[in-house]
Amino acid sequence: MKSYFGSYFISPGAEPVESSVLVFDKKMSIGFRNPDGSNGIVHWPLTEVVVSYELSTQRTKVRHTGLGTELYMEGKEAAAFIKEMQDDLQRPWHKKNNSKDWGRNLLLLSGFLGGLVLLYFLIVPWLAEKMASTVSVKTERQLGDAVYDAMGLSAAEDTAASFLLNEFFATMEVPSAYSVRITVVNDNVVNAFAVPGGRIVVYSALLKQIQSYPELAALLSHEFTHVNSKHSTKSIFRRLGSKVFIGLLFGSFGSVTSVLIDHADDLKSLTYSRKLEKEADIKGLEILLQRKIDPKGFEDLFHHLKEASPASALPEFLGSHPDIEKRISYIKESSKNATIVVDQRLQSIFEKIKQ
């Protein structure tokens, strides 16, 4: 904005009155005193005025094309400024004086968002996994024990079955830095899970469903892979990492937004969870194949899990595990030409478990 003094002709042919003039980017305002002493103000859009500089009087002349009224201002500075504003108005938006700022801001915005996406999807998870892999076996064991104790499962433990399952797994001779401890818990949930540090919990209801020793071997080697590959610890660190990242980014956001962001983050962590489950299936299968145990154990296990959990009717992207059919198909794919030898020791322990 610039301000000037001027002589304003209220109507064509009238006496000029002293006026104060403000020139903005789209309009100009002329304030003046009417002959009756009252204040008057008119606004002229810059698109409706013609501006010129009169060399003889050294004044800037502005004429309203519609009204035919005129305004004079001393010097040529006003003429130059009004013309500049008029030119700027006619320019398309991307050629305006501030369009460079727009372009730069847009570039910065996309760079910034790109950086955030990169951080959230790649760098934070990578860092979290790196940190998880530095956690010692001892610390993981303490963490796992704390989780197990907090769940209050020890009261329902079936010690006899636990002993046999531990014996079964020891007979499989799977080398590991972790000392694997399997606990059978009396419960009607058809499930099993691994906590960090080597503890595997198998619910009695799932154990009842299992009909063959390869199926039990499949279950244990799947859960063992979770332990051995630090899946739980990695998940904890990843969740923590993305929570901290989101917290830093959206710290003071309202509750609705934080619920949305939380759920989006949950969906992302489910993707990771499915990846880990697949890894546990594939590595578990390798354990079976190396010991010449029938890989069909996995298929049987999946069938039993499917019968027990109607929740698997959910679309895959909402599930923590891959779709059962998919699991069966990649297990079948990876176990072609498998050599199978019946292991009498495992068979006899399994029979004891089933008694």
Add this chain to the structure above:
Amino acid sequence: MLITTTNVVDGRPVQEYLGVINAQSIIGANIFKDIFAGLRDVFGGRSKTYEKVLEQAKEDALRELAEKAQALGANGILGVDLDFETIGSGGSMLMVIATGTAVRL
């Protein structure tokens, strides 16, 4: 329209006092500017990004002040004073308050 920080204008006596007027402008230095200004904070040097924002806020406040003066029939504003404040969480926004006396010279 004459806008000045002085109380009198040489050679142009005040004919009429039209009252005290003020105008505010509150402007945020957007998130990118904050980041770049933050870098300046680390590396030193002039923070042009904040200077531009401050300049813009001052322009806006003075423009509003001039419009108010014009509406009162004034052709000058005397004793203009500019106050700068930071507001918003973490002082992320700038407020400029322009005050002056609308007069007819």
